[in-house]
Amino acid sequence: MKALEIKGLKKSFRSNFLIRKYNILKGIDLDVEKGEIYGFLGPNGAGKTTTIKCIMGLLSPDAGEVQVDGRPADTAAARQRIGFLPENPYFYDYLTAREFLLFSASLFNIPEKEARDKVAALIHRVGLSGHEDLKLRKFSKGMIQRLGVAQALVNDPDLLILDEPFSGLDPVGRKDLRLLILALREQGKTVFFSSHILQDMELMVDRVGIILDGTIRRQGKLSELVARSTQYVEVVCDRIDRRELARIHPDSTVRDNQFILTLASDADVNLVVESIIHNGGRILAVNPVKMTLEDIFFSEMTGGANGIPTSRSNGTGAPPDPATPGGKP
Amino acid sequence: MKPGIRGIAVNTFRESARNKMFYLLVFFGILFALSSKLVSFLTLGDAMKVLKDTGLAAINFFCVLIAIFTGINLVYKEIEKKTVFNILSKPVSRDEFIAGKFLGLALTMLTALGAMAVIFFAFVAVSGGGFDLGILLYFVMLYLELLVIVAISLLFSSFTTPILSFIFTVSLYLIGHVMWTYNEFKDYLAIPLWRAFTQGLYYLLPNLHKFNIKNEVVLGMAIDPWSVLFSVLYALAYVLAVLALTVLIFRRREFQ
Numbered sequence: 001m002k003a004l005e006i007k008g009l010k011k012s013f014r015s016n017f018l019i020r021k022y023n024i025l026k027g028i029d030l031d032v033e034k035g036e037i038y039g040f041l042g043p044n045g046a047g048k049t050t051t052i053k054c055i056m057g058l059l060s061p062d063a064g065e066v067q068v069d070g071r072p073a074d075t076a077a078a079r080q081r082i083g084f085l086p087e088n089p090y091f092y093d094y095l096t097a098r099e100f101l102l103f104s105a106s107l108f109n110i111p112e113k114e115a116r117d118k119v120a121a122l123i124h125r126v127g128l129s130g131h132e133d134l135k136l137r138k139f140s141k142g143m144i145q146r147l148g149v150a151q152a153l154v155n156d157p158d159l160l161i162l163d164e165p166f167s168g169l170d171p172v173g174r175k176d177l178r179l180l181i182l183a184l185r186e187q188g189k190t191v192f193f194s195s196h197i198l199q200d201m202e203l204m205v206d207r208v209g210i211i212l213d214g215t216i217r218r219q220g221k222l223s224e225l226v227a228r229s230t231q232y233v234e235v236v237c238d239r240i241d242r243r244e245l246a247r248i249h250p251d252s253t254v255r256d257n258q259f260i261l262t263l264a265s266d267a268d269v270n271l272v273v274e275s276i277i278h279n280g281g282r283i284l285a286v287n288p289v290k291m292t293l294e295d296i297f298f299s300e301m302t303g304g305a306n307g308i309p310t311s312r313s314n315g316t317g318a319p320p321d322p323a324t325p326g327g328k329p
Numbered sequence: 330m331k332p333g334i335r336g337i338a339v340n341t342f343r344e345s346a347r348n349k350m351f352y353l354l355v356f357f358g359i360l361f362a363l364s365s366k367l368v369s370f371l372t373l374g375d376a377m378k379v380l381k382d383t384g385l386a387a388i389n390f391f392c393v394l395i396a397i398f399t400g401i402n403l404v405y406k407e408i409e410k411k412t413v414f415n416i417l418s419k420p421v422s423r424d425e426f427i428a429g430k431f432l433g434l435a436l437t438m439l440t441a442l443g444a445m446a447v448i449f450f451a452f453v454a455v456s457g458g459g460f461d462l463g464i465l466l467y468f469v470m471l472y473l474e475l476l477v478i479v480a481i482s483l484l485f486s487s488f489t490t491p492i493l494s495f496i497f498t499v500s501l502y503l504i505g506h507v508m509w510t511y512n513e514f515k516d517y518l519a520i521p522l523w524r525a526f527t528q529g530l531y532y533l534l535p536n537l538h539k540f541n542i543k544n545e546v547v548l549g550m551a552i553d554p555w556s557v558l559f560s561v562l563y564a565l566a567y568v569l570a571v572l573a574l575t576v577l578i579f580r581r582r583e584f585q
Contacts, residue, residue: 013585053584053585056414056417056418057417057418058414058417058418058583058584059583059584059585060583076420076421076422077420079418079419079420080420082418084414084415084418084419086411086414086415086418088411089411089414089415090410090411090412091412091415092340092344092412094343094344094347094348095340095343099343103336103339103340104415104419106332106333106335106336106339107332107333107336107337107416107419107420107421108419108420109332109333109420151415155419
């Protein structure tokens with residue numbers, strides 16, 4: 001049984017006095033396995049938050065179904081096992097952090113004594129110790145985000161749904177949240193989170209789904225998506241005459257007295273390496289440069305199937321610019 | 330009571346109780362009620378009657394003001410600030426949310442009216458008047474009226490802005506207090522269809538005049554117990570009907 005399963009989810013909105021219809025979700029199909037961290041990736045306006053709101057029952061889908069642990073997501077039994085953090089959360093500013101968490105616990109029918117213990121532990125866990133009796137109107141955005149994570153954990157959920165959880169957090173907060181999410185996975189929890197911050201996602205997700213224009217363009221294990229996507233191969237060598245090297249392979253650059261050859265992913269690397277050695281050269285490294293999640297994401301955005309994205313190289317076989325993040329030496 | 334409803338009700342009450350505007354209105358209610366002593370000095374006739382008349386009117390006015398101002402913001406603010414996401418994503422149904430909000434506001438009104446009533450009773454006693462059961466009954470009837478107003482403002486708050494909610498609620502409040510004239514007016518209509526329509530509207534609009542027993546209380550007139558019982562049942566039925574309509578609207582709301 002899947003932790004979360006979405007089939008054929010469609011949602012449209014009407015505007016301009018109900019004349020114009022905007023199809024936001026055009027048939028979302030995705031599934032999240034139990035105990036995994038699933039990254040829901042997409043640019044602004046792709047339909048991430050709309051999908052999440054459909055899961056949480058804040059929007060009613062036009063078509064499709066959402067199941068949590070085999071049960072319809074809109075039932076109280078399903079909600080009892082979900083923890084949810086909305087995007088840019090705003091909580092009652094007249095409450096203190098402790099009061100707010102106790103209020104959240106009361107909505108799950110957690111007995112008061114148990115709730116008090118849980119709340120104390122959660123405040124400590126999200127790094128808000130010392131601020132538990134401060135009114136929320138005095139909280140910074142990062143502190144609100146931490147509190148939002150705490151309220152999502154108040155019912156000890158099996159499935160956590162986090163909408164842009166890293167938004168508003170400073171680097172320390174992001175690292176803390178990353179560690180917290182990883183720790184939750186260790187405890188057997190399932191985490192489904194949306195983000196457009198690729199770095200955070202790449203560091204922790206097991207599987208990823210890329211949503212663009214209301215449809216899932218790619219879904220799969222991050223390791224498999226990345227492994228399948230060798231962009232090009234770099235061969236680093238020295239002690240060879242440049243003219244000889246040009247005969248072996250015309251596309252090379254020089255950096256720190258070392259030659260860097262950029263070969264297409266399907267090129268005969270062995271032949272090139274043998275030729276270099278045969279001509280007295282020394283092989284320093286052979287690096288298959290794989291696509292990062294960012295590359296895959298941009299490739300989908302620009303419509304490229306599995307090509308070298310424009311953000312990393314010019315796609316003509318010329319070496320990538322070392323100054324760009326993808327220009328690995 | 331379901332824990333979700335209780336939690337939302339307590340939180341709604343806490344929200345009102347931490348609102349400075351709430352205290353300001355309660356304070357002015359008490360101030361104006363007490364200033365009735367001054368009015369009684371300046372008026373000819375039975376000073377105690379004038380004191381009761383103006384004092385009760387002041388309490389009535391400020392309680393209605395609190396009910397409308399708190400009610401019209403109740404659901405709207407939750408949606409506008411997206412705090413509703415946090416509640417509805419938990420095992421709490423939309424019906425429970427509305428019920429919790431209503432009960433929280435009912436508790437707020439009970440507190441506000443209770444505070445004003447206690448001070449007013451004490452004031453009447455200090456001014457030489459005894460405990461008047463009629464005044465207590467007046468406060469009970471006023472509370473029923475406030476519950477109807479709260480339900481109406483909650484209904485509007487669930488689908489429109491506070492400004493429009495204010496206009497609609499105040500309009501219904503004013504109409505509700507002239508329903509007796511409205512009832513007479515319909516008898517002058519010649520066309521049967523119009524008369525039937527007006528009759529239907531008469532039952533649909535809140536008849537708040539039923540809850541006003543101030544003249545009877547101040548002038549020491551007899552109060553018909555059956556009329557009081559009917560008013561209690563009417564208030565309960567009207568509140569339930571308005572809440573049911575609110576729930577129907579709120580169930581269909583989308584939170585974009």
